[in-house]
Amino acid sequence: MPELPEVEALTDFLAEHLTGRRVVRVLPVAVSVLKTYDPPVTAVEGHEVAAVRRYGKFLAIGTDGGPHLVTHLARAGWLQWKDRLPDGPPRPGRGPLALRVALETGEGFDLTEAGTQKRLAVYVVRDPRDVPGIARLGPDPLADGFDLARFAALLKDERRRLKGALRDQSLIAGVGNAYSDEILHAARMSPFKVAASLTGEETERLYTALRTTLTEAVDRSRGVAAGRLKAEKKSGMRVHGRAGEPCPVCGDTVREVSFSDSALQYCPTCQTGGKPLADRRISRLLK
CATH class of the missing domain: 1.10.8.50 (Helicase, Ruva Protein; domain 3)
Known part of the structure; x- marks a missing residue:
């Protein structure tokens, strides 16, 4: 399971590769991955990424004036960056692909999950603290005020x-x-x-x-x-x-x-x- 250090590194990586770039498509592939319906996942599309932030083991991608795409990779989830996404939409099936995010540049990333227990979670929310798991989080152990x-x-x-x-x-x-x-x-x-x-x-x-x-x-x-x-x-x-x-x-x-x-x-x-x-x-x- 990715924990604080790995999610922090993913946050830094995505901040470098996503900030200022426009999201053109968010494609859920696994039925179980989306945990919210309002705003719809399409509300992220057309917006530029403004910031990427970590909340505990959650990763939040914030857009300019739009909603946040938040994910928790759970035990067997991972993020795979693609310098060039495959042509055409991904096919639903039994494979590990759970969700794809495409940028206007042709780059993007896939969220994948191995195994049969599907716990990877994606939320589209107006504020990251609307995600129940984030709202319940205790203090961050690396925060300056955590003495x-x-x-x-x-x-x-x-x-x-x-x-x-x-x-x-x-x-x-x-x-x-x-x-x-x-x-x-x-x-x-x-x-x-x-x-x-x-x-x-x-x-x-x-x-x-x-x-x-x-x-x-x-x-x-x-x-x-x-x-x-x-x-x-x-x-x-x-x-x-x-x-x-x-x-x-x-x-x-x-x-x-x-x-x-x-x-x-x-x-x-x-x-x-x-x-x-x-x-x-x-x-x-x-x-």
């Missing part, structure tokens, strides 16, 4: 475990499964530690890991072409997606805890005092 005191206030009464708290978009915007693993590894904390139990020193350590991990990922992604962002994300991971490999910090084996639809990865030596966490899916099978 240690604000972070500590968010966690003070938070009874959930750190892994779940970091992924909650209404608490902190933009962090998903991958970067929550990376942040907790950098902070040397168990994903199962209760957020409200952190000491002052631990809170500061987690805050530093949050900001540093995301900032470094944004810096790595900046300037990378849209088609290479997935590979760039994977190459920068220390523990996420690396179960069975040696931890780059201590050399211990990276372990995994599986859930119904996802998994987390961690280093026992760095994060849990050398104690492996119980894999609940395996534990249920053994009962």
Whole structure:
């Protein structure tokens, strides 16, 4: 799933390639992709792109005097830039193409989604905050005003475990499964530690890991072409997606805890005092 750093890089890429250019066609291909009907998707057509902005993991394309085209790429969605779009309209079918945006220059981009679970979402709205997911977002962790005191206030009464708290978009915007693993590894904390139990020193350590991990990922992604962002994300991971490999910090084996639809990865030596966490899916099978 694209998270804050990748969506930030896509925002920069699209701002460079779209701003000042006129949209001539927006073509939904997958039935499930459009989540709004007023304004209609055709309301974007004929307008120049004025700005591209990120809201958490949402990407919003604003037009001059017209509506905003907002997308959330979900777990398996992606954006593919085309220097020259194919001639003729795309054919609906079982392929990954969900929506196409064409510019007057002949350039444009496709939104695609792999797999059978179709969660990629596109909204056409007068204001990005009309999108329910954006309206519910918590603070952006890379915003100038997001300081240690604000972070500590968010966690003070938070009874959930750190892994779940970091992924909650209404608490902190933009962090998903991958970067929550990376942040907790950098902070040397168990994903199962209760957020409200952190000491002052631990809170500061987690805050530093949050900001540093995301900032470094944004810096790595900046300037990378849209088609290479997935590979760039994977190459920068220390523990996420690396179960069975040696931890780059201590050399211990990276372990995994599986859930119904996802998994987390961690280093026992760095994060849990050398104690492996119980894999609940395996534990249920053994009962």
